[in-house]
Amino acid sequence: MSDRYPVGILGGIGLLLLGIGMVLLATLPASPGVADIVWRMVICWHRVRLLPDPEHEGADVERADPIAAAAAQSGIVATARLTGQTTGAALAIALLALAGHDGATLALALGAGFARSAPS
Secondary structure (H helix, E strand, O other): OOOOOOHHHHHHHHHHHHHHHHHHHHOOOOOOOHHHHHHHHHHHHHHHHHOOOHHHHHHHHHHHOOHHHHHHHHHHHHHHHHHHHHHHHHHHHHHHHHHHHHHHHHHHHHHHHHHHHOOO
């Protein structure tokens, strides 16, 4: 899809879906059924399908910059991705440790807020 549509638009739509899915997960009823959880997770899963993957990001970098800079920029993209993943996991664990049962709801709400505010 990133060959047909601008990556920024796809990324924005993907982050919007992720935010909506996380809010829906955070507002689950007290005793949810499996179907209640699954359809909310499917909404979050569509984020994976819409956000650009590393191969397309690398292709965009190579088209935009000299080849000598492409490797360095690819490393920056990978570092930013892993830093975000690590920070997100650490925040989620901290919220679970500090807030107990409500920590999962807080972690999902925080994740939805980050998805909403992330630049695309």
